[in-house]
Amino acid sequence: MSSKSSSQFSTFKDCLARRLISTTDLDGPEGSDDPLDEFTSYLASEVWPALPDTLYTASYESLSSDTVLQEMASDPFYISLDAIPIPTSFFDTLTSYTHFEDAHDCIRFLRKVLSDYLTEATAPPPVWKQTRGEKCEICERGWVRLTYHHLIPRSVHGKVLKRKWHTESMLNSVAWLCRPCHSAVHHVASNEDLARYFYTVDLLLERDDIQAWKKYASKQK
Known part of the structure; x- marks a missing residue:
């Protein structure tokens, strides 16, 4: 993983963790020293490789030249998750350790995470x-x-x-x-x-x- 994609993966993972905190009663697998970190790391590692390539280099600079990224940033539903081979392990793990009932709940959750990620990854640098x-x-x-x-x-x-x-x-x-x-x-x-x-x-x-x-x-x- 390049340094750039590694940085973007970390951003994605952080967005995923924040959504898990705010939308679930996550306790994590028994015996975990840091359930949120372990749970988030696993889920992020499972789903990240399946996402569209343009997300791996999403940044403030790339937003101005990448029309696909612009569409994604303006409308998360532009990303056709139905056409993405998301591993079943992602759905199974979410439904096992959260209150999500099925894959549809998981997809809605992932869209929110991706929306957060795109907002953060393409934000302008600070003053x-x-x-x-x-x-x-x-x-x-x-x-x-x-x-x-x-x-x-x-x-x-x-x-x-x-x-x-x-x-x-x-x-x-x-x-x-x-x-x-x-x-x-x-x-x-x-x-x-x-x-x-x-x-x-x-x-x-x-x-x-x-x-x-x-x-x-x-x-x-």
Whole structure:
């Protein structure tokens, strides 16, 4: 599964889990440590491969050029579930562990999940400068003044688009960092490497040098 389809699968799974919480009395199989996660993972893995290919790459960017996706997003009934070879295991499992009575109930449920998924997968990116939190995203100090760090530095935006490292909608993504952490990030890697390899806070935090800096900075007054 590609990184893109893996991300979309996670979105689909989350939408499925939310619908299970709100529409069923799910307890899950006996002995499960996390019934909702195990139940959702199984159902999502069963039905996801049977869905139309265009759903695997659904995104804000693809919505503008994919007419089939546009139809799906505007009307979930456009997706002909009757023509999709949905595994019987999906129906059997739902009816066994929820209050759904038959396949028709399951189909109605799946349409709602797909509607949620399309809404979420094709949503425009956030207005990044409005994502400010209350603490630095690296050292986690809450009393320091925050600055916004362009996760994809502006000086390499042209190269990023030319080489298709990221989509245009990602160019202005930011992390809210205190000034010392902001400077530390630019010290450990070039703008090109930041754009190509360390374009999220999670990726930055995978670096040993940033982890060492975080441990130091979090203790400073």
